Amino acid sequence: MSTTILIWSLMASQLMLVAAMACSAYRILTGPRAQDRVLGVDALYVCGMLLLLTFGIRSGSTIYFEAALIIALLGFVSTAALAKFLMRGEVIE
Amino acid sequence: MNGLEDLPAWAALLVAFLLLLGSGLTLLGTIGLARFKTFYERVHAPTLGTTGGAGAILIASMLFFSVLQSRPVLHEVLITVFVVVTTPVTLMLLARAAIYRDRTEGTGGASGLPGDEGVNDGEHTGRE
Amino acid sequence: MSRFLPYPLLTASLLVMWLLLNSVSLGHILLGSIIAIAASWAMAALQPDKPRIRNWHLIPVLIGKVLVDIFRSNVAVSGLILKGDRARRTPGFVVIPLTLRDRTALAILACIITATPGTAWVEYHADNGRLLIHVLDLVDRDAWIELIQTRYERLLREIFE
Known part of the structure; x- marks a missing residue:
């Protein structure tokens, strides 16, 4: 009984996270300005990281954790670089 | 489905609740991101996913693996700390970039942007 | 103390991070300590402001x-x-x-x-x-x-x- 509930709520939360990624993708596509798109990228990678964690729970393996950690690291670096680019027009000065 | 059946009922229900809570909060945050009208309102939306949403899902993951392997599995704490520390930094950088762009273009935005008091103190004018 | 461990808080958190990513065993404690101390020396070369925590x-x-x-x-x-x-x-x-x-x-x-x-x-x-x-x-x-x-x-x- 409780296993069924867990499986269904895993499915539901994965669907919700995919919907959240769709909302972020909508913001990336529509803009209207560059900073809105970067904000969308920021939300998108967080949702992708959480989705990987739910995959990890679903398959019962901790290997997804490493992938989630790498997404978090690279996502932070790329958003910071993009924000810097918006401010100054170049990343490395 | 390996391992899901071995979980005791209380843990399974708690993990399920935390998963739904976390993903619901994340979804709400991105709905706000898609619906709000101005950039400065949208900046608030992703923090919902990175504080409440990520927190709930990471606690669920920690609980799941700790109960399953009957030893504390705490490495998700790393992601929690990392997300909590980095998201404010990126959002701050983005907000500063946005206000800088709005001021240089003089558009001002819709929400009563305050004037550039103290902005021309040499911090941004180095390139001109 | 201050020469050997310029940033004790940083060293400790690096060691904790190493142990969380791997498993807790004697070998990992030794390896993690070596890496954490080396990293804090590298940090000392950058000379960041040292935060002073009073309370x-x-x-x-x-x-x-x-x-x-x-x-x-x-x-x-x-x-x-x-x-x-x-x-x-x-x-x-x-x-x-x-x-x-x-x-x-x-x-x-x-x-x-x-x-x-x-x-x-x-x-x-x-x-x-x-x-x-x-x-x-x-x-x-x-x-x-x-x-x-x-x-x-x-x-x-x-x-x-």
């Missing part, structure tokens, strides 16, 4: 306050998003005069304000100590200034100054 016992109080605030504003902001356009929201900027000058304390304040849904740190002018934040649901401007100054600034000053 350690107040840090749990700060963490507790931040967690409570994050929870409360999560509820508040999700309510705002659910109500959507029907609710009258009044987003706006608030200028807050700060007397806090310690750079580490300001960085922590920035993280707290931005991590709480509903408030975002926009800009800080170091020369006049004025902070510009954006608030999603701005009802009472003075209440926000009061909140930041009494709830966080005073506590951070007690911890760091």
